[in-house]
Amino acid sequence: MRRTFKFQLRPTSKQAAALTVMLNDHRFLYNAALQERRDAYRIRGRTVRYGDQSAQLRDIRAFDPDQARWSFSSQQATLRRLDKAMAAFFRRVKSGAAPGYPRFKGHGWFDTVEWPKDRDGCRWDSQPAPQSRVYLQGIGHVKVNQHRPVLGAVKTISAKREGRRWYVALSCDDVPAVPFPPTGAVAGIDMGVTHFLTTSDGEHIPNERHLAASAARLTTAQQALSRCKRRSQRRAKVRERVAAIHRKVRRQRLDFAHKTALALVRDYDVIVHEHLRIANMTRRPQPKLDPGQPYAYLPNGAAAKAGLNKSNLDAGWGCFFAQLAAKAESAGRIVAEVDARNTSRRCAQCGHIAEENRKREKFRCVSCGHTAHADVNAAINILNRAGPVLHAAQAA
Numbered sequence: 001m002r003r004t005f006k007f008q009l010r011p012t013s014k015q016a017a018a019l020t021v022m023l024n025d026h027r028f029l030y031n032a033a034l035q036e037r038r039d040a041y042r043i044r045g046r047t048v049r050y051g052d053q054s055a056q057l058r059d060i061r062a063f064d065p066d067q068a069r070w071s072f073s074s075q076q077a078t079l080r081r082l083d084k085a086m087a088a089f090f091r092r093v094k095s096g097a098a099p100g101y102p103r104f105k106g107h108g109w110f111d112t113v114e115w116p117k118d119r120d121g122c123r124w125d126s127q128p129a130p131q132s133r134v135y136l137q138g139i140g141h142v143k144v145n146q147h148r149p150v151l152g153a154v155k156t157i158s159a160k161r162e163g164r165r166w167y168v169a170l171s172c173d174d175v176p177a178v179p180f181p182p183t184g185a186v187a188g189i190d191m192g193v194t195h196f197l198t199t200s201d202g203e204h205i206p207n208e209r210h211l212a213a214s215a216a217r218l219t220t221a222q223q224a225l226s227r228c229k230r231r232s233q234r235r236a237k238v239r240e241r242v243a244a245i246h247r248k249v250r251r252q253r254l255d256f257a258h259k260t261a262l263a264l265v266r267d268y269d270v271i272v273h274e275h276l277r278i279a280n281m282t283r284r285p286q287p288k289l290d291p292g293q294p295y296a297y298l299p300n301g302a303a304a305k306a307g308l309n310k311s312n313l314d315a316g317w318g319c320f321f322a323q324l325a326a327k328a329e330s331a332g333r334i335v336a337e338v339d340a341r342n343t344s345r346r347c348a349q350c351g352h353i354a355e356e357n358r359k360r361e362k363f364r365c366v367s368c369g370h371t372a373h374a375d376v377n378a379a380i381n382i383l384n385r386a387g388p389v390l391h392a393a394q395a396a
Contacts, residue, residue, distance in 0.1 A: 008145045015140060027107075071120070187199045188386070189382065197260070199379055344377075
């Protein structure tokens with residue numbers, strides 16, 4: 001398996017300044033390479049390839065000593081990052097989607113430097129936790145707050161800035177699995193907003209609503225930001241305060257996803273969830289023109305939909321599904337997803353489907369009279385749809 005281990009760096013003041021300079025130099029290289037591609041396409045009608053720009057690195061490093069002190073491989077990775085962005089742009093053009101041409105990276109929009117190979121401009125020193133270090137060319141040995149052991153073989157190393165903090169991410173191959181003992185239990189889970197999830201056994205996991213809990217502080221910070229003069233030092237400080245609140249919410253959401261997914265993986269051998277198209281669910285409704293009045297629009301429920309979208313995104317279902325799949329793979333569990341259509345309207349007893357069956361959190365079948373909690377009924381339907389997966393798991 002391939003896994004990524006992320007730790008916080010503890011650089012000295014000089015090392016933190018050097019990390020910032022390194023990030024800016026890689027950003028300048030990215031922007032210069034993008035400008036070269038734009039000029040080449042405008043003048044010659046064709047763009048520049050990654051191989052051509054990578055071959056120019058030796059001349060750039062010989063001419064510019066600021067670029068020469070950083071790792072050659074990390075600069076190649078920056079150029080490869082631009083090449084991937086350009087390839088994605090052309091792919092979207094061919095498919096007819098919104099093109100989204102790569103943009104120049106301003107200050108604060110380029111936060112990661114990658115070294116494609118361990119011991120090539122970087123080195124991970126595997127030591128006991130208090131003495132953990134990572135060597136970065138041009139920076140030196142930086143202390144690492146290693147809170148768990150690194151498993152497998154380190155392949156790539158990345159340094160990332162988040163606000164005033166620095167992190168190192170180690171991407172490792174051949175990470176061994178640690179199977180959990182079998183429990184013989186299976187569960188279907190229904191995702192929601194009132195309850196984060198409900199299992200087919202009737203257990204409800206509450207929705208923490210991390211963004212809603214920080215709404216008051218976020219509102220105060222955003223109001224202060226709106227009163228600041230543009231390009232002022234005070235505006236920069238307040239903007240960092242707003243960003244810090246959002247980062248804390250993201251960390252809380254990720255921590256909740258980790259703990260909830262681990263608890264499910266420990267309790268169940270097979271976990272079945274519905275296949276949710278979150279991007280479609282949170283898309284704003286299209287405006288509707290009023291045919292009887294020019295330049296006017298009909299009500300489309302955009303305000304109510306915006307509130308629902310905010311609640312759905314605050315729940316963090318996508319983050320949870322990613323953690324659940326990763327932890328299940330490491331623990332030797334099975335995670336399956338099934339079609340989500342009509343799981344809330346279908347009776348788990350007789351199979352009758354009707355919109356009148358569900359009234360908020362209460363489910364009462366209009367055909368057979370079966371009553372249950374609406375989310376529990378939906379979780380049972382989700383579990384029943386995974387029949388082939390359950391039979392294969394029982395046979396194994």
